[in-house]
Amino acid sequence: MILLVDDNSFDQMSENYGYNVLDFISQKSDIIKYKPEIKEVDLGKLATKFEGLFIHDSLPEKELKEKLIALFVKANKSVVIFSGQFPKTTFDNLKPTQIIRGIKKNRFYQNLPIFLNKLEEENILQINLLSLGSNYDKKRANLINRSLSLYATLLKKKGSFSYNESLIEFPRNAHSKSEYYKYWEELYFLAHPSHKEEDFENFDEEKREKTSYSYHDFLVDLEALTKIVGND
Numbered sequence: 001m002i003l004l005v006d007d008n009s010f011d012q013m014s015e016n017y018g019y020n021v022l023d024f025i026s027q028k029s030d031i032i033k034y035k036p037e038i039k040e041v042d043l044g045k046l047a048t049k050f051e052g053l054f055i056h057d058s059l060p061e062k063e064l065k066e067k068l069i070a071l072f073v074k075a076n077k078s079v080v081i082f083s084g085q086f087p088k089t090t091f092d093n094l095k096p097t098q099i100i101r102g103i104k105k106n107r108f109y110q111n112l113p114i115f116l117n118k119l120e121e122e123n124i125l126q127i128n129l130l131s132l133g134s135n136y137d138k139k140r141a142n143l144i145n146r147s148l149s150l151y152a153t154l155l156k157k158k159g160s161f162s163y164n165e166s167l168i169e170f171p172r173n174a175h176s177k178s179e180y181y182k183y184w185e186e187l188y189f190l191a192h193p194s195h196k197e198e199d200f201e202n203f204d205e206e207k208r209e210k211t212s213y214s215y216h217d218f219l220v221d222l223e224a225l226t227k228i229v230g231n232d
Helices: 021-026 040-049 062-074 105-122 128-132 136-157 163-167 179-191 197-208 215-231
Strands: 002-005 032-035 052-056 078-083 099-104
Touching: 021 032, 021 105, 040 062, 052 062, 062 078, 078 105, 099 105, 099 128, 105 128, 128 136, 136 179, 136 215, 179 197, 179 215
Parallel strands: 002 032, 002 052, 052 078, 078 099
Antiparallel strands: none
């Protein structure tokens, strides 16, 4: 069950997003509950009762909002913070599949039906759907492909491209992984969602052992993973 908190001060939930949000979520009352405000006496109960919190960043009760978010994060539950003031979607660095630190309000509400329909069908919280909507995996794979391709091109222009030194040289610690290595790992699991961590480690080790792993080889592997996602 998701808790949605938005003050709806100007009745924008019925006017601004191409559908009446309140009418829609009233039809999904078994998976989402709407509250226009929060009270301090209820914070603990809300964090216990609900599995996810979707909350408007501009709520008048600033301190209560921060307390409630902290309770959900501490309980290892999903949190999505939305506002018209956020220029882009920002996923949490440590829990990107569980926490969105900021998403534009229009995008959030436009993709909310996709998220809720998926939750209703599969009983799985996929907050990434709120960011990219339908076909999230394909869109995300293409974004990662572009980012890693550009990164590799910049490295090549500097005179070298080494898988070990340029892409993944980091202490063996999940919190120390470079941004680009995390993209590489995420793309692998988008392509192979049923694989386990040890499968990725074997894939990764194979690349590390290639002393002549070239810029061209990297782009070929990158495109192959992206195509697998697109064909799923």
